[in-house]
Amino acid sequence: MVLSHDKNIALAKQGNRRELAKLLTIIESGEKLPINESSESWVLGVTGPPGVGKSTLIGVMIEEWVTRGEKVAVLAIDPSSPKSGGALLGDRMRMSSADNGESVFIRSLATRNHPGGLMPFLDSMINLLCYCGWTKIIIETVGSGQSEIRIVAFANRIMLVDGPDRGDIVQAEKAGIIELADVIVINKSDLPNSDNAANSIKKSLEYSNKDTDTIVMLTSSINNNGVSELIEKLDNLNINKDRNILRTKERLLSAWDYKLLSNPSLGGILLDLESGAMNLDEALEHL
Numbered sequence: 001m002v003l004s005h006d007k008n009i010a011l012a013k014q015g016n017r018r019e020l021a022k023l024l025t026i027i028e029s030g031e032k033l034p035i036n037e038s039s040e041s042w043v044l045g046v047t048g049p050p051g052v053g054k055s056t057l058i059g060v061m062i063e064e065w066v067t068r069g070e071k072v073a074v075l076a077i078d079p080s081s082p083k084s085g086g087a088l089l090g091d092r093m094r095m096s097s098a099d100n101g102e103s104v105f106i107r108s109l110a111t112r113n114h115p116g117g118l119m120p121f122l123d124s125m126i127n128l129l130c131y132c133g134w135t136k137i138i139i140e141t142v143g144s145g146q147s148e149i150r151i152v153a154f155a156n157r158i159m160l161v162d163g164p165d166r167g168d169i170v171q172a173e174k175a176g177i178i179e180l181a182d183v184i185v186i187n188k189s190d191l192p193n194s195d196n197a198a199n200s201i202k203k204s205l206e207y208s209n210k211d212t213d214t215i216v217m218l219t220s221s222i223n224n225n226g227v228s229e230l231i232e233k234l235d236n237l238n239i240n241k242d243r244n245i246l247r248t249k250e251r252l253l254s255a256w257d258y259k260l261l262s263n264p265s266l267g268g269i270l271l272d273l274e275s276g277a278m279n280l281d282e283a284l285e286h287l
């Protein structure tokens, strides 16, 4: 049964995008593919509030990477619509450089189809992309809540993108994304106030953690300002052990939740809990 995908996997590895897309759908349906874990994958998680320019910035970064000979795959994760996030980025890529086709792959994933979250599939998707020769893998999410943290935690480097407005970063602080981010980018540096926003983030990092090596940068994705520097930083990033442990913890929590939520006796146990036939300790024991 599983072996029947070998041919598709071989084709996807040769660069067949339709086969790759099909395999991602198979993973999304919950099936495991016979691909070994790879420690080689280069995965960047990008998150931040809507409208700060994440997709635009990723588009510019992709172009830069492609001219350097990289193959870039994006998993655009959209909480509501199955299209918008990924399609927006996809359209942008098509508009800006039509001849990129071979080197860029964009897949949009809708979380609403997955009540248990997309997290159980992300590792397998990343492994597949890496196995098929995609050298830069990007996971883009919208927002800065608990589920976004859980998603970007599957990356091995994290970039938080923000705009010149201070309000957004406060949300990220509350959700704890700042501790996980290797790089915090204030995009739209062409607009007033971006310097202030960057400085205030630097200050709050100093207050919360004296030894932090979090990089704070300004970019403008419409003027292509600061993007090469950003790529340089990301390509040469030292993985910070403490942040890696935090990310690993989030991944473990995702796996734990998924296991709990997909337990076949969960429904019965909830009824017993509700009626008082069982207490929480007993429920945990049983599960």
Ligand SMILES: Nc1nc2c(ncn2[C@@H]2O[C@H](COP(=O)(O)OP(=O)(O)O)[C@@H](O)[C@H]2O)c(=O)[nH]1
Residues within 6 Å of the ligand: 049, 050, 051, 052, 053, 054, 055, 056, 057, 088, 187, 188, 189, 190, 191, 219, 220, 221, 222, 223
């Ligand atoms: N002024 C300015 N506008 C930008 C910049 N980057 C993106 N935008 C605009 O911000 C809007 C939202 O961009 P988008 O990439 O869709 O944001 P996302 O929701 O974070 O992915 C669009 O109208 C972009 O043209 C920038 O660097 N400067």
Ligand SMILES: [Mg+2]
Residues within 6 Å of the ligand: 054, 055, 056, 085, 088
């Ligand atoms: Mg976007």
